[in-house]
Amino acid sequence: MTEIIDGNAVAESVRNDLSACVDSLGDAGVVPGLATVLVGEDPASETYVSMKQRDCEEMGLNGVHVELEAEASPQELYDTIEDLNADPEVHGYLVQDPVPDHIDYREVLRRIDPAKDVDGFHPENVGRLVAGNPRFKPCTPHGVQKLLAASEIDPEGKDVTIVGRSSIVGKPLANLLLQKAEGGNATVTVCHSRTEDIDEKTRGADIVIAAVGAPEFVDGSMLSEGTVVIDVGVNRVEADTEKGYELVGDVAYEGAAEKASAITPVPGGVGPMTRAMLLYNTVRAASQQEDVAVDLP
């Protein structure tokens, strides 16, 4: 029997635990604040950001949303960042990626106060993660780690193949799973567009994590019997639906599920975990900045 890993249920349990932390902060007069910044009108980004704001509302956090026009100058965005860095009610914030081409996202990240960088993308926080002393674990990688733990799948000593080397998922996830720490201690292989014989690397793995951004890239033929399959992909593909598209993962689900011992669906797998871990980092940021101890899950 293939276990279908229920990301909605695990995320709900994380949110329940976080609620107790939000209550403790509230007792100390602190409401954790999360700001989202969106530049331009990318439809997928608009959806993601509105979900993050809805999560804030449901959790009793102070959600702030800033929208800049696609034509906004880099300086306008830098000014917004300076304001958020100085705002005591905003404990964490993120600038949704992608930004328009005339803005350098790396420069944007460098200007974010690392203590408020709840994505964990500031170079200082990336360095701390690589060094094994993370301040904020990036949300999707942390969500994957929690999903595995909740399914009692311990990466220790396992061969993990990650397909995709993005700065948002592949690279930080490789670092997390490699760490000499609980939820880590795996032997990690990272595949990318120049990797030869990807199939060999995925077939040799105990755990395959697809984070390549290509619809149904990993199929059943690339997997060995009994593999754990984690699908990070969310791809909009044209379809005869009301919206004109449907969401498809980086894994061809049907064939993969026949081989897998456990698999995450899309939607309802990693996605809800990413959102839950953003709330986690925001609560952590508030606890650190306000010097109020909380018992994070």
Ligand code: GUN
């Ligand atoms: N775009 C896609 N995923 C993310 C994310 O986790 N954070 C930010 N800031 N932008 C994204």
